[in-house]
Amino acid sequence: MEDFEGFVRARSTALARTAYLLTGDRHQAEDLLQDTLARVAERWTAVSRGGDPEPYVRRMLYTRAIDGWRGRQRRAALDTTEARQRPELRGRPDDADTVTRRLVLRDALARLTQRQRAVLVLRFYEDLTEVQTAEALHCSPNTVKSQTRHALERLRQLAPELADLFGPGTPVEAR
Amino acid sequence: MTSDLRDAFDDLSADVAPYVVGDDLGRTAWRAGRRRRTRRLAATGGLALAAAAVLALIAPWPVIPQTLGPAGTDARATGYPQRITHQWWLSDLPDRPGPLAGLVEINGPDTFGWRALSQHGNQWRLPQGIGTGDWPALSSDGRRLGYLAAQEGPYVLRDLVEGTQLRIPSISGGTIGLPARYWVGDQTPTFWSPDGAHLLLSGGERTADGTPPAGLIVDLTGSVRSVPGDLGFPAGWAAADRPVWVKVSGADGRSEYKVTATTTDLTGTPVTTVTLRPSDAWPGGGGLNQWSGLASPTGDQLLLTGYLTGDRGEVRRFSLRDGTELGVTTVDDVWVPCGSSWAGEVAAMPLMLRSDDGGTASTALLRPDGPRQVVAADPDLSATCLVWASDALAGEAHGWPFGLSTAWWSWWWREILAGAAALAMLLWGWIRLGFWRVPVRSKAAPPA
Numbered sequence: 001m002e003d004f005e006g007f008v009r010a011r012s013t014a015l016a017r018t019a020y021l022l023t024g025d026r027h028q029a030e031d032l033l034q035d036t037l038a039r040v041a042e043r044w045t046a047v048s049r050g051g052d053p054e055p056y057v058r059r060m061l062y063t064r065a066i067d068g069w070r071g072r073q074r075r076a077a078l079d080t081t082e083a084r085q086r087p088e089l090r091g092r093p094d095d096a097d098t099v100t101r102r103l104v105l106r107d108a109l110a111r112l113t114q115r116q117r118a119v120l121v122l123r124f125y126e127d128l129t130e131v132q133t134a135e136a137l138h139c140s141p142n143t144v145k146s147q148t149r150h151a152l153e154r155l156r157q158l159a160p161e162l163a164d165l166f167g168p169g170t171p172v173e174a175r
Numbered sequence: 176m177t178s179d180l181r182d183a184f185d186d187l188s189a190d191v192a193p194y195v196v197g198d199d200l201g202r203t204a205w206r207a208g209r210r211r212r213t214r215r216l217a218a219t220g221g222l223a224l225a226a227a228a229v230l231a232l233i234a235p236w237p238v239i240p241q242t243l244g245p246a247g248t249d250a251r252a253t254g255y256p257q258r259i260t261h262q263w264w265l266s267d268l269p270d271r272p273g274p275l276a277g278l279v280e281i282n283g284p285d286t287f288g289w290r291a292l293s294q295h296g297n298q299w300r301l302p303q304g305i306g307t308g309d310w311p312a313l314s315s316d317g318r319r320l321g322y323l324a325a326q327e328g329p330y331v332l333r334d335l336v337e338g339t340q341l342r343i344p345s346i347s348g349g350t351i352g353l354p355a356r357y358w359v360g361d362q363t364p365t366f367w368s369p370d371g372a373h374l375l376l377s378g379g380e381r382t383a384d385g386t387p388p389a390g391l392i393v394d395l396t397g398s399v400r401s402v403p404g405d406l407g408f409p410a411g412w413a414a415a416d417r418p419v420w421v422k423v424s425g426a427d428g429r430s431e432y433k434v435t436a437t438t439t440d441l442t443g444t445p446v447t448t449v450t451l452r453p454s455d456a457w458p459g460g461g462g463l464n465q466w467s468g469l470a471s472p473t474g475d476q477l478l479l480t481g482y483l484t485g486d487r488g489e490v491r492r493f494s495l496r497d498g499t500e501l502g503v504t505t506v507d508d509v510w511v512p513c514g515s516s517w518a519g520e521v522a523a524m525p526l527m528l529r530s531d532d533g534g535t536a537s538t539a540l541l542r543p544d545g546p547r548q549v550v551a552a553d554p555d556l557s558a559t560c561l562v563w564a565s566d567a568l569a570g571e572a573h574g575w576p577f578g579l580s581t582a583w584w585s586w587w588w589r590e591i592l593a594g595a596a597a598l599a600m601l602l603w604g605w606i607r608l609g610f611w612r613v614p615v616r617s618k619a620a621p622p623a
Contacts, residue, residue, distance in 0.1 A: 001205050008201030016195035017188035029195045034204055041208025042215065098186075105183055125184040165180050 004044050008037060011054060015061065021121045022065040024110040036061045058126070062136045066118055101162060108158040116151035119144055222600065229589070229596045250336045252276050252317030252567035256296030257574025259536075259552040259561070260586055265290070268299040271338035274317035276567035279536070280513070283557030289322070295573045307348055310514065310562070312365035312374055315472060317564030319371045321393070323348055328355045332374070332395065343397050349378070356381060357391055357399050363408075363465050364514040369472060370415040371395075373441070377409055377465065389420060392441055402443035410468030410477065413438045413495055417446060419477065421468035432457050436468070436477050436495060449498035451479065453491060458483060466512035471520070472565055476501065478515055478522050486510040490524060490541060506539060506546045513560030518568035523549075525561055530554045536561045538568070551579045553586045 012033070019029040019036075040047055040057050047053045109117055115137065122133040123144070130148075134141045152166045197203065252274040259279055268291045276294045278301070281287050289301040289311050301311060304325030312321035320333045323346070330346035333339070347355035363377035372395055379388020380401035389406040393399050407422025420437045434457070437448040462481035469478040475496060481489040488509030492501040504522075511527040511534065518540055526537040526548065536558040539546040549572065552558040577585040584591060 004205055005201035008204065012196045012200055013192040016192040017185075020188045020191040020195055021184055026191055026194045029191070030197060033195060034197070034200065034207070037200065037204035038207035038211055041205045042211045044205075044208065101183075102187055105187055109187075120180075121184065124180045125188075127181070162183075165183050 003048055004041055007048075007053060011057070012037075015057065018058070018121065018126065019061060019065070021109075021125055022061070022114075022118055024106065024117065032061065032064055036064050039064075059136055062118060062122060063138070066114055066137055104159045104162060105165070108155050108162070111158055112151055112154055116147055116154065119147040120151050123148055222603065226596050226600060229592050250274055250316075250318060252294055252564045252570065254294040254571035254573050255550070255563060255567040256292055256294065257550060257572045257578060258296060259292065259298075259550065259556060259558055260296065261553050261556050262298045265298060265300050267302045268320075268335075270340070272299065272335055274567070275313060275320065275335060275564060276317060277561055277563040278311050278313055279552070279556075279558050279562075280560035281557055282559045286557075291320070294567060294570075308361035309348065309359050310363060310365050312367055312376070313562055313564050314367035314371045315369065315517075315565040316371065317567050319367060319374075321365065321367075321374050321376075323359060326350055327353055330359065330393070332393070332397075341395065341397050343393065343399065345399055346378070346391070346393070357401060359391065364469075366409060366411045366418075366469075368412045368415050368418075369474070372415060373412075373418075375409045375412065375418050379403070389443060390418070392418065400441065402439070404443055406437055406439065406443065406445075407435070408465040408468060410436065411470030413470055413474035416441050417474070419468070419470040419495070421463075421477070421479070423463050434463065434479070436493070436498065438495065447495075449493075449495060451477070451491075451493045451498045452500060454500045454503070457481075458489060462489070464512065466514055469515050469517070469522075470495065472517055473520075478517075480509070480512075480515055480524070482509065482512060486527075486529075488524060490515070490522060492522070504541045504546065506541065508537070508539075510534075511536075511559060514562060516563045516568065517565045518563075519565070521569075523563060523568055527559070533557075534559070538563065540568075548579065551581055554581075555586065 015036075016029060016033055019033045020026060023029045023032055036057065039060055040053065044053075047056050050056070109120075112120070118137060119133060122128045122136060123130070128136065130141045130144045133144045137144070139147075155166050156163065250273065255276040272291065272293065274294070275291050277292045279290050279292055279298070281290060288303060288305075290298040291301055292298060301322060302324065303311075303322055307323040307326055309323040313319070318334060318336050320335055322331055324331050324342070326348040328347035329342040329344040332341040332343065345356045346359055347353040347357070349358045349360055357378060357380050359376045359378035365377075366375040367373070368375070374393045376391040376393065378391040378401075387403070387405055389402045389404050390409045391399055391401055402418070405422070406420035408420065410419045410421040413419050417438050417440065420439065422435050422437065423433075424435075425432045434451045435448055436451060438446045440446060458481055462483050463479065464482065467480045467482075469480075470476070471478065475494065477493045477495050479491045479493060481491070483489055486508055488506045489503060490506060491503045493499065494501055506524050506526070508526040508528050509524060511525075513525045513536070515525065516523045522541040524539050524541060524546065526539050527534040528537050531554070535552045535554045535556070537548055537552060538550040538561050539548050549568075550561060552561070577588070
């Protein structure tokens with residue numbers, strides 16, 4: 001148990017950030033992280049015996065985010081949260097433009113499908129290759145490629161003001 | 176682009192972590208994991224128990240001999256299996272299986288021979304050599320069994336409750352040239368006396384004087400007595416020391432067709448002889464043979480089965496006191512003789528039900544309201560004859576859960592259940608273990 005708690009203390013912040021990006025909502029991210037860690041705790045002896053447990057934990061995080069978990073629908077109504085519940089608006093004395101871009105990206109990501117969002121997070125935040133992303137999401141590399149393309153096209157439509165992030169001509173397939 | 180998007184993701188999630196990571200997350204998750212693990216173990220245990228229960232339905236009897244403990248002398252069969260079904264694992268009949276309910280003859284393309292039947296339908300192989308041809312003898316209480324171990328002998332008498340066995344090497348099959356003093360006939364019925372002390376067989380002594388044999392009487396000490404004389408076919412016992420014989424004469428039309436029943440003592444000396452008098456004329460040809468006669472357990476009646484054309488049997492009851500007919504019943508699906516029996520006061524006829532593969536054995540009780548089938552055999556078993564202990568057939572029918580149903584799935588329900596359980600377990604395992612298939616490498620490494 002001490003090992004597990006030590007692991008959670010050391011890695012929970014990084015895992016929480018991924019969970020948030022995968023869900024787009026801090027409540028759902030909290031549920032996802034708790035659910036994932038409970039499942040990991042269930043098999044902790046076997047997981048920790050194999051060495052570094054983080055790949056397994058992250059894999060489960062991705063899978064749970066895609067396959068759904070209990071709280072997803074329950075928390076859906078919380079998307080329209082008040083500003084005090086939106087940590088992306090707090091904590092840093094950013095200028096208005098930075099905050100606006102952050103909100104636009106957040107809202108655009110929220111309008112992608114679970115799988116499209118997961119593909120973007122795994123490819124561009126977790127920095128996984130197409131093959132690794134396909135293995136994590138139980139799909140083929142071609143699916144990852146097409147999902148990435150569709151997700152970026154959708155983001156361009158939803159947030160043309162963020163064209164510098166994912167504008168036309170971006171060679172995403174080249175990675 | 177990619178570093179720009181990554182920076183944007185980084186920026187978006189930078190301040191979220193403290194809100195997502197709850198207080199004491201590690202301890203909370205650990206407790207939740209413990210609860211999940213407990214539930215998983217409980218579910219796994221339940222599934223394993225269910226699978227074990229299903230397997231137990233399929234294979235408990237072959238591996239657990241239904242032996243009795245030390246039995247009293249009054250041990251007897253009290254029930255019979257309503258369903259004779261296929262059995263994947265067969266073992267030889269153990270020394271002390273307890274009273275048997277019956278015997279079944281199998282004549283399939285791949286397997287053949289006699290099997291013993293427990294009261295709940297478990298089957299054991301009768302340890303006989305190939306081609307002995309004799310008819311095993313089961314006493315009315317199911318406790319005593321007699322059979323020819325091999326064509327060369329010996330004849331074996333077994334007490335299935337006490338586990339004792341008597342081997343009589345002086346009895347062999349009927350093959351000419353065998354050295355044994357006595358021979359027992361192929362394809363002939365056998366009869367234990369009501370007290371189980373004597374066994375009446377069709378056969379004789381290999382003598383040079385040519386005296387026609389009537390039968391053999393074997394007792395529990397192993398002594399064998401050949402009964403000579405023109406008495407006809409053995410037909411059971413009128414009392415513990417009174418064998419009954421049935422003789423048919425005048426079948427060629429030149430003399431009067433006559434059927435007589437003779438009761439003798441153990442030496443073959445006639446005590447009484449009665450001429451059987453049907454209420455109407457004997458059917459043409461009679462249709463009588465060595466399987467036809469059977470004395471009742473009370474010894475005052477004789478059952479006489481005529482095998483008619485059209486797969487029908489005509490079963491007449493006669494009084495052994497004066498030969499008068501007491502009743503007649505016609506039964507369908509009687510085209511393979513294998514010996515009738517009794518269920519208390521009710522006669523039981525062996526049937527051969529037509530099927531795609533030829534036929535499958537069954538048994539009908541001749542109740543006052545008409546014949547009623549009481550046993551169903553799996554067509555795939557190729558059962559051709561059923562021999563019952565009278566006490567078993569008069570007792571409780573064990574046919575759970577499908578009784579006399581002959582639907583195909585009712586013969587294979589255990590395999591269907593086991594297959595469904597196996598599929599469920601495979602599916603469960605696939606779902607549960609799917610996470611472990613492909614390891615994923617992450618760029619994010621824990622801090623040193």
